[in-house]
Structures are given as C-alpha cells and as structure tokens.
Amino acid sequence: MSKEMKRILITGACGQIGSELTMVLRERYGTDNVVATDIRKDPSREMVESGPYEVLDVRDREKLSSVVEKYSIDTIFHMAAILSASGEKNPWLAWDVNINGLYNVLEIAREKNLTRVFVPSSIAAFGPETPRKNTPQETVLKPRTIYGITKVVGERLGEYYFWKFGLDVRGVRYPGIISSKTLPGGGTTDYAVEIFYEALKHKKYTSFLRKDTRLPMMYMPDCLKATIMLMEADLSRLKHHTDFNVAGMSFSVEELANEIKKHIPDFKIDYKPDFRQEIADSWPESIDDSAAREEWGWSPDYDLSKMTADMLEKLRKKLSID
Numbered sequence: 001m002s003k004e005m006k007r008i009l010i011t012g013a014c015g016q017i018g019s020e021l022t023m024v025l026r027e028r029y030g031t032d033n034v035v036a037t038d039i040r041k042d043p044s045r046e047m048v049e050s051g052p053y054e055v056l057d058v059r060d061r062e063k064l065s066s067v068v069e070k071y072s073i074d075t076i077f078h079m080a081a082i083l084s085a086s087g088e089k090n091p092w093l094a095w096d097v098n099i100n101g102l103y104n105v106l107e108i109a110r111e112k113n114l115t116r117v118f119v120p121s122s123i124a125a126f127g128p129e130t131p132r133k134n135t136p137q138e139t140v141l142k143p144r145t146i147y148g149i150t151k152v153v154g155e156r157l158g159e160y161y162f163w164k165f166g167l168d169v170r171g172v173r174y175p176g177i178i179s180s181k182t183l184p185g186g187g188t189t190d191y192a193v194e195i196f197y198e199a200l201k202h203k204k205y206t207s208f209l210r211k212d213t214r215l216p217m218m219y220m221p222d223c224l225k226a227t228i229m230l231m232e233a234d235l236s237r238l239k240h241h242t243d244f245n246v247a248g249m250s251f252s253v254e255e256l257a258n259e260i261k262k263h264i265p266d267f268k269i270d271y272k273p274d275f276r277q278e279i280a281d282s283w284p285e286s287i288d289d290s291a292a293r294e295e296w297g298w299s300p301d302y303d304l305s306k307m308t309a310d311m312l313e314k315l316r317k318k319l320s321i322d
Contacts, residue, residue, distance in 0.1 A: 004115045005075040005231065007033055009068060011058050011105065012080030013047065014038040017120075017174075017223060019182045021077060024224050026051050035071045038080070058101030065108050074115040077227070078105045084124050084147040085276055086186030091146035098150035106157065110165050118231055119158045121173040121243055123216055124148035124188075128282045135284035137245050137291040144282050158242035170230050171242040175216035175287065177223050178307060180314035188279045192217055192256060195269070196311050199260050200321050204268045208276050211254035211269075214285040218248030219302040219310070226298060233296035240291055247287040248300040249307065259308045 008025055012018045013036035023046070026034045036047055037056035047053055054067050058080045067073070080101055087094030102119060109117045126135060127142040141152045151173075158169035176189025184190040191207050192215075198205035218226070226246045251259075257269045292298035302310070316322070 005029065007035075007071055007073050008075045008077065009035045009037060009071065009073040010077045010079060011037050011056065011101070012078070013053070014040045014043050015079055015081075016179055016182045016184045017177060017220075017227075018077075018079040019044070019047065020179065020220055021079065021224055021227060022047065023050065024228070025077070028228070035067065035073065037067060058104060059096060061104040061108070064104055068108055068112060068114075075117070075231075076105055076109060076114060077118040077231075078102065079120065081120075081150075082147065083185055083187040084122075084145050084279055085188055085190070087147035087150075088145055088275065088279070094146045094150060098147070099153055102154050102157065106161050106167065106169070110161060110167050114167070116168045116170065116231060117158070118227065119154050119169055119171045119242060120227075121151045121155050121171050122148070123173055123175050123283050123287065124279075125151040125155060125173060125243075126282070126284055130284060132283075132285045134286050134288045135245065136288050137240070137243075145279055155243045162241050168235060169242055170238075172226055172230060172244045172246045172292070173287075174223065174246070175218045175248060177218055177220060178311065179220035180311050180318065181220070188276045188283070189215055189217065191253065195256060195260065196315055197319075199264050199267045200312065200315055200319055203264060203266055204270075205257075207253050207269060207271045208274045209253050209271070209280050210273050210277060211257075211271050212252050213277070213280050214250055214252040214255075215280060216247055216250045216284060216287045218246070218300065219307040222248045222300045222302055225301070226292070229298060230292075230296055238295050240295065244292045244295075244298075245287045245289040246292050246298060247289040248302060249304050250286040251304050255304065256308070259304055260312070263309070263312050
C-alpha cells in the first residue's frame with residue numbers, strides 16, 4: 001500500500017465507478033480517510049454511513065478548495081464527468097463539467113501541493129482515424145464526441161501539470177465498464193449492463209447498437225484494480241502518466257447475448273441502433289495495453305464467460321430472482 005496517499009477525496013462518488021471505488025478505498029485506507037463528494041444531495045445510505053460525504057459541484061472552485069482544506073486532503077480521484085451519450089445531448093454542459101471541473105481540481109492540487117491526482121480518460125479519446133484493432137498506446141486522437149474531446153484535453157492538461165509543475169497526475173483510458181452494483185450514467189457502452197437486467201427480468205432486450213458492434217469492455221473489479229494499481233505504482237517506473245491504455249476483454253453485442261443464453265436459454269435479443277451507433281463506430285474494437293503491463297504490472301482477472309457468470313449470479317441476488 002502506498003504510504004503517500006493518506007487523505008483521499010473522490011469527486012463523482014455517486015457515479016458508476018465512483019460509488020464502488022469509494023467503498024474499496026475506504027476499506028483499504030480507512031473510512032475516515034476517504035471523503036466522498038458528488039453533486040447529488042441524496043447519496044446511498046452506504047455512502048453516507050461508511051464515511052464522510054460532502055455535496056460538491058466540481059465547477060464550484062471555492063467549495064472544492066474548502067473541502068480539500070477541511071479534510072487535509074493529499075490525493076484526489078477525479079471521477080466527476082458527463083459521459084458520451086449524455087454529452088452529445090448537452091455538449092455545453094459536458095465541456096463545463098469535464099474541462100472547468102478538471103481545471104479546478106488541477107489548480108487546487110497545484111496550489112496546495114497535493115501528492116497525487118487521478119484523472120480518468122476513456123477509449124472515447126480515439127476517433128475514426130485511430131486504428132480500430134489492437135489500438136496502440138501512441139496513436140491518433142481525433143474524437144468526434146464532445147466527451148472524447150474533453151478526455152483528450154484532460155490527458156494533455158494532466159501531462160502538462162506533471163511536466164510544468166511536478167504534480168503527479170495519473171490516468172487510464174477506461175473501456176466500457178460493466179457493473180452489477182450501480183447502473184451506468186449515459187454512456188455508449190451502457191447496453192452491456194442493461195442487457196443483464198432485461199435478460200433476468202423479461203428474458204428479452206432491444207439493443208441500441210448493431211449485433212456486430214465490438215467494443216473493449218472491463219468488469220468493475222478489474223476497473224477498480226487498475227485504478228488503484230496505477231495510483232499505488234512507483235512513479236519512477238512510469239514512462240506514461242495520464243493516458244494508459246487498459247484492456248479487459250472485447251466482444252460484440254451478439255457474443256455477449258450468446259454468452260447470456262448459456263445461462264438463460266430462452267433469452268431473446270433484437271437490434272434497433274440509435275445515435276449511439278455512430279459513436280460506437282468511431283471507437284476501437286480492441287486495445288493494446290502493453291505499456292500498462294510493463295510499467296505497473298497490469299493484467300485483468302475477468303474474461304467474457306467469467307464476467308457473465310458473475311454478473312448473473314450477483315444480479316439474481318440483487319433482484320431476488322431464482
């Protein structure tokens with residue numbers, strides 16, 4: 001365990017990743033040492049009862065600064081963001097939250113000499129000109145969504161703060177994240193969570209992506225593992241900082257549906273692609289994450305079959321379905 005991270009602040013703590021990351025970090029670093037923040041005024045009981053919680057809009061620099069001071073924060077996991085599909089519906093809000101919120105976090109971290117900042121990027125940073133198969137670490141970054149554009153800016157800005165000010169900013173390019181605990185919040189890969197709920201509850205699902213749409217995905221336990229591994233890695237080993245490719249598994253919508261059918265034989269799926277199809281078509285099919293493997297020892301624990309079995313088992317309990 002890194003001794004350098006002692007007092008941690010999480011922004012976007014009620015989001016899909018933030019809600020589970022908060023609990024894992026509280027278990028790892030102590031409940032009182034991990035401060036959860038989010039714009040939501042009605043967080044889960046688990047969130048409030050397991051440690052400190054503050055209502056915070058990351059665009060409010062004064063409030064962010066006061067929370068950092070109040071709890072003597074030395075590390076920030078900046079998870080607050082407007083995601084891809086939501087961002088296309090309101091690009092101005094996505095820019096405001098994703099860029100101005102990030103700038104506030106980085107500036108406060110610089111001013112107060114914080115130890116470390118985690119700023120996640122995404123496969124949304126890639127675009128149609130990026131090689132789609134085995135997408136390399138160093139490649140073309142020409143996204144066509146406002147979310148992707150904000151992620152490229154975030155990568156470059158974080159890197160700038162590292163080289164210019166010596167602020168230890170780190171980040172990974174998350175693929176689609178699949179979780180049994182928290183519903184996703186407006187992303188293009190949301191189908192990979194929705195499909196499980198619909199398969200269990202109704203034995204049918206209508207996908208908003210074509211059946212042959214193949215995207216990189218990661219199961220939440222691997223997502224949390226990658227996040228913490230990178231933040232606890234020895235800085236001297238890192239050649240990259242804010243833009244690590246990380247991979248879990250890649251599959252098409254049809255392949256996921258067929259895997260679910262092994263457990264629920266009468267499950268049926270149909271396809272009605274919407275505006276998210278164009279976004280998905282601009283993203284990679286698979287990722288080369290050799291830099292993460294070499295620099296901080298990354299490797300995933302879950303493949304498609306292992307993830308599917310675990311998701312169905314956990315959701316059956318959650319939904320009280322035999």
